[in-house]
Amino acid sequence: MSRKPRPRSATIKDVAARVGVSPMTVSRVINGQSGVGPEARAAVEEAIRALGYTPNVAARSLVTAAEPRIGVIYSNPSAAFMSDFLIGVFEEASARGVRLTLLKGEGGKPPAEAQIAKLAASGVAGFLVTPPLGESAAMLEVLGETGLPMAAVGAHGVAKAICVRIDDRRAAYEMTRHLIDLGHRRLGFIVGNPDQAASAERLAGFRAAADEMGDVEVVIAQGDFSFASGLKAAEALLDADPMPSAIFASNDDMAAAVVSVAHRRQLDVPNALTVAGFDDTPAAVMLWPPLTTVHQPVRALASEALRLLAAEIAAPEGATAVHVDRVLEHGIVKRQSSAVYRVRP
Known part of the structure; x- marks a missing residue:
């Protein structure tokens, strides 16, 4: 005899649909936040009772909390990038009275779906995600189910999210033109993580500048933004015949790896090999010689993303959502x- 299917528990979306409001409004009522009128608040509370919806215990504990809480989900192979990012987030959160809950993935991958769902059910008012997670379809789907606002740093065109980034294509184009203006005509390029739009944008900028000249030869190697991948890519580029006179890596960690391989091969940097990076993290000035690099204002990107997200969370119900593509x-x-x-001799 087949078992009867277990009845599905009511969700925050069920409550929102019954009242005709957004899931964010329901979350505000649960968390005791402002921005919901008395009639809407009463209707949400009645729907919660009627549907038997049980908010997470952690969410209930926030009913008297005055400060909004934001979940920061991060996983990035570059420790230098993450250091700058977290400093920007912490400073902005402190200035705005926002509390943070951190959730880490490993190796540039999202945390497990159960961990994300647990964070979503804990009563956070929104989510801030770092690259490359802002472009993880699986994670975005889980976060989208909550109906809560989200900001993604470094992401390109994520629907229903605040995206804060730089113009990666233009930045890579300008760096490549700088190398060409120095007289380099055989250029190596190390691509970043193939799952990130920024990687494709930087490669496109590099190719556009090289193609524009007509007499520039290029050699491409694949990386994933980690130092280890930069070592492997540098070996491949420097084994090319003839080898490039300049190598442009898609981030500083991989550029630092190129410098390391060059030193091991007794190649003088920059006289025998010019090296350029991307990000301008502390790593860029912690090796010799210090890196020529694209300055990406990581702290400012993180700070702006948190500011916009906090503004959307605090906006009254019915206000226009702050879904923007902000380019710094x-x-x-x-x-x-x-x-x-x-x-070369």
Whole structure:
């Protein structure tokens, strides 16, 4: 005899649908936040009782909390990037009276779905995600089910999310033009994680600048933004015949790996090999020679994303959602790892 299917528990979306409001409004009522009128609040409370919806115990404990709580989900193979990112988030959260709950994935991968669901059910008012997680379809689907606002740093065109980034394509184009202007005509490029839109954008910018000149040869190697992948890519590029006179890596960690391999091969940087990176993290100035790199304002990106997310959480019900694609300025930082091309003996 077949078993009867177990009845499905009511969800926050069920409550919202019954009242005709957004899941965010239901979350605000549960968490005791402002921005919900008395009639809507009463209707939500009645729907919760009628449907037997039971909010997570952690969410109930927030009813008297004055500060909103935001879940920060992060996983990035670059420790230098994450250091700058978290500093920007912590400073902005402190200034705005926002509490943070951190959830970490490993190796650039999202946390387990159960961990994400647990965070979503804990009473957070929104989510802030780091690259590359802002482009993880599986994770975005889980977060989208909550109906809560989300901000993604470094992501391109994520629906129903606040995206804060730089113009990766333009930045890579400008760095490549800088290398060309130094006289380099055989360029190596290390691509970042193939699952990130930023990687494709940076490669497109590099190719656009090289194609524009007509006399530039390029050699491409695949990386994933980690130092280890940069070592492997550098070996492949420096084994090319002829080898490139300049290598542009998609982040500073991989560029640092190129410098390391060059030193081991007794190649003088920058006289025998120019190296350029991307991000301008602390790693860029902690090796010799210091890296010429694209300055990506990581702290400012994190801070702006949290600011916009906090503003959306605090906005009254019915206000226009702050779903934006905010692009911050980048820059080209010229240091000792780049030099004018010299013909090798």
